[in-house]
Each structure stands twice: as structure tokens, then as C-alpha cells.
Amino acid sequence: MIPDTAFARSGDVDIAYKVVGEGARDLLVAFPLVSNVDAFFELAENREFVRRLAALGRVILFDKRGAGMSDRGTGPVSVEQHSDDLVAVLDAAGSARAVLLGWFDGGAICLVAAARHPDRVESVVAAEVLASGRRRPGFPWGFASPFGETAMRELVTLGWGQAAMARTMAPDWAGDARLLDWLIRYERLSAPPSGAVRVLEDALALDIRGYLAHVAAPVLVIHDEGYPGVPLEPFRWLADTLPEGRLQVVRHADGAPFILPSDDLVDEIEDFLVGTRSGARRELASIVFTDIVGSTEELAGSGDLRWGNLLSAHRESIRRSLSTFGGREVNTAGDGFVAAFALPSSAIRFAQDAIGAADGMGLGLRAGVHCGEVLVRDDDTVGIAVHVAARVSALAGTGEVLVTDTVRVLVEGSGLTFRPAGEHSLKGVPGVWSLFRVEAPAS
Numbered sequence: 001m002i003p004d005t006a007f008a009r010s011g012d013v014d015i016a017y018k019v020v021g022e023g024a025r026d027l028l029v030a031f032p033l034v035s036n037v038d039a040f041f042e043l044a045e046n047r048e049f050v051r052r053l054a055a056l057g058r059v060i061l062f063d064k065r066g067a068g069m070s071d072r073g074t075g076p077v078s079v080e081q082h083s084d085d086l087v088a089v090l091d092a093a094g095s096a097r098a099v100l101l102g103w104f105d106g107g108a109i110c111l112v113a114a115a116r117h118p119d120r121v122e123s124v125v126a127a128e129v130l131a132s133g134r135r136r137p138g139f140p141w142g143f144a145s146p147f148g149e150t151a152m153r154e155l156v157t158l159g160w161g162q163a164a165m166a167r168t169m170a171p172d173w174a175g176d177a178r179l180l181d182w183l184i185r186y187e188r189l190s191a192p193p194s195g196a197v198r199v200l201e202d203a204l205a206l207d208i209r210g211y212l213a214h215v216a217a218p219v220l221v222i223h224d225e226g227y228p229g230v231p232l233e234p235f236r237w238l239a240d241t242l243p244e245g246r247l248q249v250v251r252h253a254d255g256a257p258f259i260l261p262s263d264d265l266v267d268e269i270e271d272f273l274v275g276t277r278s279g280a281r282r283e284l285a286s287i288v289f290t291d292i293v294g295s296t297e298e299l300a301g302s303g304d305l306r307w308g309n310l311l312s313a314h315r316e317s318i319r320r321s322l323s324t325f326g327g328r329e330v331n332t333a334g335d336g337f338v339a340a341f342a343l344p345s346s347a348i349r350f351a352q353d354a355i356g357a358a359d360g361m362g363l364g365l366r367a368g369v370h371c372g373e374v375l376v377r378d379d380d381t382v383g384i385a386v387h388v389a390a391r392v393s394a395l396a397g398t399g400e401v402l403v404t405d406t407v408r409v410l411v412e413g414s415g416l417t418f419r420p421a422g423e424h425s426l427k428g429v430p431g432v433w434s435l436f437r438v439e440a441p442a443s
Contacts, residue, residue: 008092016069017062021054026098030106034067034190083113105203115211127222133204141234160193286347287389292335293364325350368393391426401438
């Protein structure tokens with residue numbers, strides 16, 4: 001359900017806002033440049049963005065003064081006025097304290113609000129925020145685009161309502177007719193060309209450096225290294241200057257982070273606030289990594305055609321074993337196989353069954369098993385547990401199943417027995433790991 005638009009009174013102007021969901025915390029979204037909170041919800045990707053945020057708390061979105069359904073006006077608006085409007089929206093929504101999420105100039109407004117109203121701000125996520133819109137002494141960066149400020153103004157003036165900026169700065173993204181049609185409508189409903197230029201001028205005039213030392217709340221500074229024309233340095237400077245700043249560098253796949261918030265960005269927000277990434281579902285899994293020992297020599301001795309047929313038969317056998325023991329195929333790479341199981345005992349018995357079947361084909365198979373938390377998105381499973389299982393498998397001998405001590409402890413009482421295999425450092429994984437060889441036959 002798309003919520004109704006309400007209006008908050010800030011001084012003598014009206015600020016349009018929406019409230020979505022409910023929860024233990026409030027999250028206020030400050031859009032970059034111009035916006036229209038009604039048109040924003042017309043796009044499925046934006047509704048999904050808000051849905052994911054709403055899993056973290058109550059979401060408040062608003063149009064800045066001068067844009068969307070808020071009072072437009074014809075003059076410049078200071079960052080202080082915008083921050084007052086933000087607090088007025090919090091008041092109208094009944095929010096005593098909130099997490100502030102902002103992009104570009106919206107993020108700058110969030111930081112100023114945090115400095116001026118510390119009692120109202122729990123934390124801040126500031127994405128692509130420049131502390132100064134232009135180069136100034138002590139800040140040699142400022143806004144940058146592939147074509148400069150003057151051409152940028154002309155592009156906004158002449159191409160507004162035609163998505164000219166997106167066509168120029170994110171041509172791949174703008175090649176999607178559905179997204180382009182939405183953006184054209186979004187621009188037209190957010191501001192006229194003159195209003196868009198005024199907002200751009202306000203963003204260029206921003207200089208919030210004097211407020212940064214007064215931002216007591218934790219701040220996650222996010223920079224997308226794929227964003228055109230902007231180096232990393234001003235965002236590192238911002239994170240270092242803030243008393244509680246932390247920089248997170250990402251690379252989003254949508255090509256237009258200045259237009260649409262990506263799923264990856266919500267992952268960063270969620271991780272910052274609660275330490276999880278539900279876009280990639282977190283679950284406990286027992287991971288098995290199998291590998292054919294001496295496959296290069298086998299290929300050289302048998303030839304491409306025979307080896308290809310043998311490998312296909314091996315994979316079919318692996319999948320039959322997966323079905324038998326209730327596993328899920330994660331990945332295949334070369335002659336390796338990665339599978340996930342709910343139970344570590346099932347993972348071990350699968351590995352033993354797969355080794356027996358491979359031996360019947362004249363193949364030497366080895367396996368490593370580890371149990372830990374993984375991240376699952378669609379059909380992909382990633383996490384340190386997968387890397388550990390691969391490293392353990394590489395230490396196993398032909399016909400062996402090696403497991404970590406975690407697995408050994410979890411399967412106590414299952415009838416499986418083990419023999420110590422020593423302590424090992426696993427490449428790329430911290431600590432020293434105690435490993436064990438499985439001795440019991442599959443049952």
C-alpha cells in the first residue's frame with residue numbers, strides 16, 4: 001500500500017511527506033536534488049527499496065522545500081532552512097529521534113540537522129556527500145562532472161523533463177525504456193527547469209565543513225567508486241573529519257546511484273544499523289566442497305572427449321547424492337562442487353557417498369566440510385564458511401573427508417567417528433584450525 005501524502009508546517013511553508021510502516025526506530029530519507037514523493041512510489045524498484053527499509057523501522061520520506069509537492073518558491077534555500085524543514089517533518093510525523101539517510105545534498109542536510117539538533121538524531125547515513133559543493137581553501141575537490149558546471153547548468157535548463165542528465169551520465173541505465181519513462185515523469189513532477197537549476201545552484205553553494213565537528217551521532221559515509229567524475233578523497237576526508245565517521249566504499253551495478261537507491265546500498269544501511277544483510281538472507285549451513293584429485297593428469301591421460309564424458313557422469317552422480325541426503329547445489333567450478341546442507345551429519349554422509357561413487361568411476365575425490373553462517377541471495381551462497389570448506393578440502397587426501405572441529409562437535413551422537421588431522425592455518429582465514437578425518441562409513 002502506498003501511503004497518503006501529508007504536509008508539515010515549517011515556518012511559513014508546507015513540506016510534503018509520507019510515512020511507511022512502523023517499528024522500533026524511525027528512518028528519515030532525504031532525497032538528492034529534487035523529488036516527488038508520489039511519483040517516487042510509481043517505480044517498482046523504489047517500492048522495494050522502501051519495503052526493505054521498512055523492515056528496519058518506520059520510514060519517513062519528504063520533498064525538500066523547492067521541489068515536488070512542497071512549497072516551491074523562487075529564491076535560494078539555505079542548508080539551515082532545509083534542516084529546519086527536516087525537523088518539522090519529524091515533529092509532524094511524531095518522531096522524537098530518527099536515523100537520517102541522505103544522498104548528495106540530501107545527505108548534507110542530514111549532517112547539518114544532526115549538528116544543530118543532536119537530540120533528534122540517532123545516526124546518519126551520508127551517501128556521496130561533498131562537504132563543500134565547490135573547491136575551497138582546505139577542500140580541493142568540490143562538485144565534479146564529466147562536462148563541468150556551466151555545461152551542467154545548460155544540460156539541466158535545456159534537457160529537464162527529458163532525462164538529459166541520466167542519458168549523459170548513465171547511458172546504460174537510460175537505455176531501459178521503462179526506467180527512462182519513469183524518470184522523465186519524475187523530473188517533470190519534481191520541479192520545472194528553473195527550479196531544478198536553483199536546486200543545483202544551492203547544492204553547489206553548500207559548505208557544511210563548519211558543522212562537521214558538532215555531529216556527535218555515528219555516521220556511515222558511503223561512496224560508490226563507479227560514480228563518474230568523483231574521486232574517493234573527499235569522502236575519506238569527510239569520514240576522517242566527523243567525530244564518529246566511517247567510510248564504506250562500494251560499487252553498485254545499476255550505473256545510476258544518483259537516481260535510484262540500489263539493493264546493495266540498503267545492505268550497507270542495514271549492516272550499519274543492525275549488523276545484518278537481509279537482502280542476502282543469513283542462515284546457518286553445513287558447506288561441503290569436493291574436488292577431484294589429480295584432475296589435470298587425468299585429463300592429459302584420457303583426452304578431452306573422454307574426460308568431458310567422465311566429468312559429466314561424475315556431476316550426475318554428485319547430484320543424485322545431493323538428492324539422497326537433502327542437499328542444495330551451490331556452485332560448480334571446473335571439477336569442484338559446492339553444496340549446502342541443513343545438517344552437518346547429512347553433509348558428511350553426502351561427502352562419503354560422493355567419494356564412493358567417484359571411486360567406482362576411477363576418480364579420486366576429496367572433500368572438506370565446515371558449518372557456519374552464510375549469506376544467501378537468490379541461488380548464490382557466499383560467506384567465510386564457504387571459503388573454509390574449500391581450504392579444508394584442499395588439505396584432504398584422496399578418498400578423505402576432512403571436517404573442522406565445529407562440525408565434529410555438532411555431530412556428536414550421530415554415530416560418526418573422527419581421527420585428529422592436526423592444526424592448520426587456512427589461507428585467507430584468521431586463526432589456527434583443528435581438523436579431523438571422518439572414519440565412519442556412510443549409513
